[in-house]
Amino acid sequence: MKRLLLFTGLLTTWLSGSTQAQSDAVTPRRWYVPQHVILQTAGGIGLVAGGAGYTLDAKRRWDIDALVGYVPGKYTGGRAFSIFTLKGTYAPFRLPVQTRWHVQPLTVGLLTNYTPSAMLNRSRDDKYPYKNYYWWSSTVRLGVFLGGRVGWELPVGRNNRTRVASIYYELGTNDLYAVSFLTNTKGLALGQILTLGLGVKIDF
Amino acid sequence: MTLPFRSYLHFGLTLASAALLTSSCELLEFSPNDIRAPATQRNLTQQHLERLVEQPNPTEGDTLRFAFTADTQRYYDELDPLVSSLNQQQNLALVIVGGDISDFGLGREMRWVNDKLKQLRMPYFTVIGNHDHVGNGRAAYQEIFGPLNYSFTYADTRFIFTDTNGREYGFNGQVPNLGWVSQHLADTVGVRRQVAICHVPPFNSDFDPRLATGYAQALAAAPRLVFNLSGHIDKYGVSQPYRDGVTYISGYSVEQRQYLLLTLWGDKGYKLESIPY
Numbered sequence: 001m002k003r004l005l006l007f008t009g010l011l012t013t014w015l016s017g018s019t020q021a022q023s024d025a026v027t028p029r030r031w032y033v034p035q036h037v038i039l040q041t042a043g044g045i046g047l048v049a050g051g052a053g054y055t056l057d058a059k060r061r062w063d064i065d066a067l068v069g070y071v072p073g074k075y076t077g078g079r080a081f082s083i084f085t086l087k088g089t090y091a092p093f094r095l096p097v098q099t100r101w102h103v104q105p106l107t108v109g110l111l112t113n114y115t116p117s118a119m120l121n122r123s124r125d126d127k128y129p130y131k132n133y134y135w136w137s138s139t140v141r142l143g144v145f146l147g148g149r150v151g152w153e154l155p156v157g158r159n160n161r162t163r164v165a166s167i168y169y170e171l172g173t174n175d176l177y178a179v180s181f182l183t184n185t186k187g188l189a190l191g192q193i194l195t196l197g198l199g200v201k202i203d204f
Numbered sequence: 205m206t207l208p209f210r211s212y213l214h215f216g217l218t219l220a221s222a223a224l225l226t227s228s229c230e231l232l233e234f235s236p237n238d239i240r241a242p243a244t245q246r247n248l249t250q251q252h253l254e255r256l257v258e259q260p261n262p263t264e265g266d267t268l269r270f271a272f273t274a275d276t277q278r279y280y281d282e283l284d285p286l287v288s289s290l291n292q293q294q295n296l297a298l299v300i301v302g303g304d305i306s307d308f309g310l311g312r313e314m315r316w317v318n319d320k321l322k323q324l325r326m327p328y329f330t331v332i333g334n335h336d337h338v339g340n341g342r343a344a345y346q347e348i349f350g351p352l353n354y355s356f357t358y359a360d361t362r363f364i365f366t367d368t369n370g371r372e373y374g375f376n377g378q379v380p381n382l383g384w385v386s387q388h389l390a391d392t393v394g395v396r397r398q399v400a401i402c403h404v405p406p407f408n409s410d411f412d413p414r415l416a417t418g419y420a421q422a423l424a425a426a427p428r429l430v431f432n433l434s435g436h437i438d439k440y441g442v443s444q445p446y447r448d449g450v451t452y453i454s455g456y457s458v459e460q461r462q463y464l465l466l467t468l469w470g471d472k473g474y475k476l477e478s479i480p481y
Contacts (some may be wrong), residue, residue, distance in 0.1 A: 042232035075238045077343025083235060120237060120339050121309070127374040129409070136308060138339035141236060174236055176308045180278055180316075187280025192316060196231035 027159040036203040038065055043170050043197020044143060045069040045085045045113055053087075055203070063089040069113075078119050085113035091149065104149040109170065111143040136176060145172025149201070163204045170197040236310050237340040239347040245315050249350030252298075252327035259327070261359040262295040265469070266396070268359040269295050271479075272464040274302030274403070274435025275457035276317050277335050282458045283320035289481035291325050293465065297359065298326050302435030302455050303333025303369075303403030305349075309341025314348045329356075331365040333403040333435060334410060337372035353381060355388045360396035361468060362428075364388050368402040368419070370412025382418045389426040397471060398429045405434035405452055407445045424448040430472055440464070440478065 029035070034052035041048055046069020053065030069083035089109040096102045116139060123134035147170035154163040173181075177193035229242055263269050271290055276283065290299055301321070306313035314336070321328050332352050336345045346352065352367040368380045380402070389398060400423055406416040423429055424446070431451040438457040445452060453476070456462040465477040 042234055044233050044236055047234045069235075071234045071238055075234055075240050076340060077239045077347060081235055081237065115235065115237060117237075117340075119343065121337055121342065121372060123338050125374075127371060134335075134338060138237075138309065176236065176310060177312070180280070180307070180313065183278060184280040187283055187320070188316060192319075194231060195233040198232075 026161055029159070029161075036063070036065075036201055038067065038199055038201045040067065040069075040197050040199030042195065043145070043172060043199075044141065044174055044195045045087075045111070045197065046081075046083050047071050047075065049083065049085060051085070060094070060203075061091050063087075063091070065089070076117070076119055079117065081115050081117045081119070083113050083115050085111055087111040100153040102151050102153075104151065104166075107145075107147040107149060107168065107170070109145045109147070109172075111145070111172075113141050113143070115139050115141075142175040143172050143195075144178075145170040145197070147171060147197075154202075157204060161204065163202070166201040166203070168199050168201060170199070171195075172197065230312070230315075233312070236312065237344075239311050239340065239344045241311060241315060241348050245318060246347055247350050248318060248348060249329060249354060252329060253356055255327045256298060256356070256358055259297070262297055263359075263467075266360065267467060267469045268297055268361055269293075269465070269467045270297050271299045272302060272433050272453075272455045272466060273299065273458055274455045275304040275333070275438060275459065276301060277304040277333075277458075278307035278313070279458040280316060280320065282461060283317065285461070285481045286458060286463065287320055287323050289479060290463070291323075293479075296326050296465075299324055299328040300363070300401060300433065301328060301330045302401065302433060303331045304335045304435060304457075305330055305333065305345070306336050306341060309336055309338035309344065311340075311344035311348060314344060318348070329363070329365065331401050331403055331435075332367050332369065334369040334372050337369055342372075353384050357395055360394065362388070362392075362395040362398045364398060364400045366400065366402045368404045368406070368411055368434075370404070370415065371410040373412075375412045375414065377412065377414055379412060380415060380419055382415060382422060385419065386422045386425070389422060389429070392428055395428060397468060398426055399468075400426075400429060400432040402432065402434050404436045405432070405454060407452070408437060410436065420446045420448065420450065423450045428471070430468060430474055442476070 035055050037052045039050050049067040049069030051067030056062040065087045067085040071081040073080045089107050091104040091107045120138050123138040149166045149168040151164045151166040157163050173193045181188050181193045305317050332345050355364040366380045370379045373379045404410045406419045433453050440456050441454040455464050462478050462480045465479050467475040
């Protein structure tokens with residue numbers, strides 16, 4: 001939690017650094033420098049999850065993010081979980097609303113995550129007599145989601161790049177919930193397998 | 205295309221609040237392995253015991269009638285017919301679920317099963333199964349249902365529920381806890397008959413091989429034991445595998461769309477009926 005606060009603090013300091021444009025040219029970014037940072041709650045990837053990512057195309061439709069999530073021991077029945085997530089999001093539409101506001105009414109995404117917690121009884125373990133005694137992994141999950149974003153254009157930064165602060169939601173599910181639902185068309189309702197994630201994204 | 209911001213805002217807020225109101229706690233999931241559950245879906249064993257204490261035995265005299273089902277794991281389609289069949293039975297005091305409530309050891313699966321079984325007219329009691337131990341399932345089971353080993357007495361009958369999923373502990377020589385089992389079988393104050401319940405029966409390869417004989421001996425040493433009930437093998441069967449006078453009954457899984465109706469009377473009298481649904 002402390003690390004998270006520090007991270008948020010640094011981010012705020014850095015973003016509020018300078019709003020003065022020093023030249024008209026966009027300073028080239030080193031290839032490894034992320035193009036946005038995100039902070040999310042829930043959605044199966046942590047009570048809080050923070051991360052960074054890249055926008056892959058010029059029209060800014062494709063994002064790829066890496067996040068680290070945290071679930072305190074209070075909610076795990078023992079030790080806290082760390083959850084490492086990779087997420088890809090496609091946002092096909094961007095609708096301007098007012099000068100600074102825009103809406104991305106649809107996002108579609110895929111994610112996978114790994115929870116290396118010692119709390120988890122591994123389903124692929126040599127205590128089981130043969131391979132695929134349990135067919136799924138208890139530490140790796142796949143997820144899909146649909147969502148949306150609302151973005152607000154921030155004042156142009158030192159490097160002359162457009163900066164955008166967005167809030168988003170993601171309504172999704174994971175592989176095991178999906179298998180449960182698909183094999184029980186009467187016994188489970190779609191609403192029962194959904195998860196909701198809410199987050200903030202800052203492009204800089 | 206430029207729409208007034210307010211209409212977007214209004215739409216967004218309506219959607220968000222609708223989503224939040226439906227079930228914010230369940231929707232906002234931190235991890236499928238987290239164990240969060242609303243208060244009404246925690247400590248179900250304790251809750252059901254409190255209900256049982258208030259409930260007079262529906263059968264007259266020394267007769268007790270209950271039902272046994274097992275392995276609900278990912279068979280949600282079968283649960284509504286199961287519940288409606290059980291609710292139509294006369295004089296049923298309680299229902300026992302013989303483990304593998306969940307398939308993947310996820311808390312949400314256990315709560316899905318409870319969403320169905322809470323519609324039973326009578327309280328139900330569970331024993332933990334091997335699938336409920338996978339992932340963080342053991343912690344989720346303890347949060348949602350309660351202790352892994354427990355017993356209670358109702359209508360002069362002591363029910364003893366034991367975690368026998370030794371393989372999930374890597375056959376560490378401690379599961380089942382034979383000391384606990386013997387102690388609870390030995391305490392016969394106010395007990396006319398005993399029923400032992402476990403998920404993996406001692407003659408199955410997922411039972412700790414070093415403890416199987418000990419479990420069987422503990423049951424054989426209990427003079428008031430009527431039988432042992434188990435799940436796991438998805439096959440109905442009644443046997444005395446150790447030739448020690450102890451009857452082992454393997455129940456139907458939910459997938460088989462049958463359950464056992466058990467009627468006890470006297471010291472060791474019992475009747476078994478297979479009920480299809």
